[in-house]
Amino acid sequence: MYRPDLSPVADSLALSALVGALPLLTLFVLLGGLRLKAHWAGLAALGTSVVVAVWAYGMPVDLALLAGTEGAAFGLFPIMWIVLAALWVHQLTVTSGRFADLRGAFNLVSGDPRVQALIIAFCFGALLEALAGFGAPVAITGVMLTALGFSPVRAAVTVLVANTAPVAFGAIATPIITAGSLTGIAPEDIGAYVGRQTPLLALFVPLLLVALVDGVRGIRQTWPVALVCGGAFAVAQFVSANYLSVELTDIIAALVALAAVVGFLRVWQPGDGERVREDLRRAAGRERLEQRETDDDTARAGTPGDGTSGGDTARGGATSIRATAGAAGAAPLTGSRIVLAFVPYLVVITVFAVAKLWEPAKEFLAGSDVTVRWPGLDGEVLTAAGKPSSTTAYVFPWLSSPGSLLLLCGLLVAAAHRVRPVDAVREFGRTVLTLRWALLTVGSVLALAYVMNLSGQTITIGTWIAGAGAAFAFLSPLLGWLGTAVTGSDTSANALFATLQQTAAGKAGLDPTLLVAANTSGGVVGKMISPQNLTIAATAVGLLGKEAVLFRKAVAWSLLLLLAICLLVLLQSHALSWMLP
Numbered sequence: 001m002y003r004p005d006l007s008p009v010a011d012s013l014a015l016s017a018l019v020g021a022l023p024l025l026t027l028f029v030l031l032g033g034l035r036l037k038a039h040w041a042g043l044a045a046l047g048t049s050v051v052v053a054v055w056a057y058g059m060p061v062d063l064a065l066l067a068g069t070e071g072a073a074f075g076l077f078p079i080m081w082i083v084l085a086a087l088w089v090h091q092l093t094v095t096s097g098r099f100a101d102l103r104g105a106f107n108l109v110s111g112d113p114r115v116q117a118l119i120i121a122f123c124f125g126a127l128l129e130a131l132a133g134f135g136a137p138v139a140i141t142g143v144m145l146t147a148l149g150f151s152p153v154r155a156a157v158t159v160l161v162a163n164t165a166p167v168a169f170g171a172i173a174t175p176i177i178t179a180g181s182l183t184g185i186a187p188e189d190i191g192a193y194v195g196r197q198t199p200l201l202a203l204f205v206p207l208l209l210v211a212l213v214d215g216v217r218g219i220r221q222t223w224p225v226a227l228v229c230g231g232a233f234a235v236a237q238f239v240s241a242n243y244l245s246v247e248l249t250d251i252i253a254a255l256v257a258l259a260a261v262v263g264f265l266r267v268w269q270p271g272d273g274e275r276v277r278e279d280l281r282r283a284a285g286r287e288r289l290e291q292r293e294t295d296d297d298t299a300r301a302g303t304p305g306d307g308t309s310g311g312d313t314a315r316g317g318a319t320s321i322r323a324t325a326g327a328a329g330a331a332p333l334t335g336s337r338i339v340l341a342f343v344p345y346l347v348v349i350t351v352f353a354v355a356k357l358w359e360p361a362k363e364f365l366a367g368s369d370v371t372v373r374w375p376g377l378d379g380e381v382l383t384a385a386g387k388p389s390s391t392t393a394y395v396f397p398w399l400s401s402p403g404s405l406l407l408l409c410g411l412l413v414a415a416a417h418r419v420r421p422v423d424a425v426r427e428f429g430r431t432v433l434t435l436r437w438a439l440l441t442v443g444s445v446l447a448l449a450y451v452m453n454l455s456g457q458t459i460t461i462g463t464w465i466a467g468a469g470a471a472f473a474f475l476s477p478l479l480g481w482l483g484t485a486v487t488g489s490d491t492s493a494n495a496l497f498a499t500l501q502q503t504a505a506g507k508a509g510l511d512p513t514l515l516v517a518a519n520t521s522g523g524v525v526g527k528m529i530s531p532q533n534l535t536i537a538a539t540a541v542g543l544l545g546k547e548a549v550l551f552r553k554a555v556a557w558s559l560l561l562l563l564a565i566c567l568l569v570l571l572q573s574h575a576l577s578w579m580l581p
Helices: 013-020 022-033 038-055 061-096 098-109 113-131 136-147 152-162 167-183 187-194 198-244 249-265 273-301 310-328 335-357 359-367 402-416 421-434 436-455 457-466 469-487 490-508 512-524 531-541 547-572
Strands: 370-373 393-396
Touching: 013 022, 013 457, 022 038, 022 436, 022 469, 022 531, 022 547, 038 061, 038 436, 038 457, 038 531, 038 547, 061 098, 061 136, 061 335, 061 393, 061 402, 061 421, 061 436, 061 531, 098 113, 098 136, 098 335, 113 136, 113 152, 113 167, 113 198, 113 249, 113 273, 113 335, 136 152, 136 531, 152 198, 152 273, 152 531, 152 547, 167 187, 167 198, 167 249, 167 335, 167 490, 167 512, 187 198, 187 512, 198 249, 198 273, 198 512, 198 547, 335 359, 335 402, 402 421, 421 436, 436 457, 436 469, 436 531, 457 469, 457 490, 469 490, 469 512, 469 547, 490 512, 512 547, 531 547
Parallel strands: none
Antiparallel strands: 370 393
């Protein structure tokens, strides 16, 4: 049986951590520096992780390859299954013409794109994160903003940054529940600590969003509604996490924030909305022109392609949505059309609320999960502590997966919008075709994560960082950030590092609950640069193959917010300990 050695290179933890980080360095350099397409960067990083696992860590070749196959399977199902179903639901609304009515309905609330970004990317995105998670919020809100006239890059970056504060309590608080089950700390206690960290992010994220949409001028003109949005979400998240329900925290916070924004807009409206819409239209036009020129240069240079270019995808996807919206939006909206426009999202909320909150349905769905002991891998790998690894058991949630629930939502939406079965099936096939490179990207990235985890590379890096002693309070969120950046999941980051955080806290004389919570909070700002989320966002807005562009625009925000979380946790461990329960 294979057991990872934490210091396999020259018996040095620091040198081993450097070697163990080579797959991540490969991924980020190829993606952000050399601007390689995400699927090629993912495959290259995967190859590097296998080489490091076999050469440096002594993992048998067959086990390293089998670990990669299990990770790829997890990447395809349930991760990409969720994205596929979410985009299919959206395409059904486009096919039926109701998506145009949705845009008109949002214009009735406010015609200002900056406010629409707050409502859609932040409030509605938080609600989707609370119920589904795993990329569904980015996929759905990304296409919604694109259809409202946002350029693909601006829409993608906006939804990536917005998908931060809700992540810790996403999917009915799955990251926190996972951390609690691994450490033995009550999830309510971890949630209370996280509820005194992420609300501070939530307070300022809406300001970042209006800045992304309209720069400093956007902050100057819309800061009142941005603060109302962030403040309402922050207060509701704090109160729910500490005094009501950890599982329902994001649902409560999202609905409170949405109600606060709508109520505030009844007495105050920002000015200059038409100018912002015109600026966004011009920016979208310039972006399409630049993309067309890039594609033409690539074609003249004879650079091998993927069979489809990012520009073609954007013109075939986002442009067609905008054309549909424009054609149908000319007629005045009626009450019935507005209701029908919101039917898909009301269906999503209802289905997920029943599946996640009604105990009989929850138990029935969970009972349908199939556990597959990965052939050739299960029972052959130990953790660094010498215990059998539980990661080698692959859970196939064929019915309880958010993707399967979204498929049910799609069937209900098709019936409500009277989409012919043949058209619904055709749209599903088109969505699969659109996602073919995203499937390869996410599959390779999750394969990379499994190889790194089972070989010991990830735990080596974490153990080395944890050796900082008392200064670990500052570095603690970095582990959550790293874990989420690699796997695309705050839940997975907690599965990797929650126990390590607890152990390191004991050695450094720090509060274990604080550091476990810090792992969760640090993870929320790593999600925006995870290759998985970048691919989902790029695919949703029609920029498949342009993940490197999104990475370069999002990484600075991710690092800035990470620094803020690190400083907050450091202060909470000493000077601001009064903030903690």
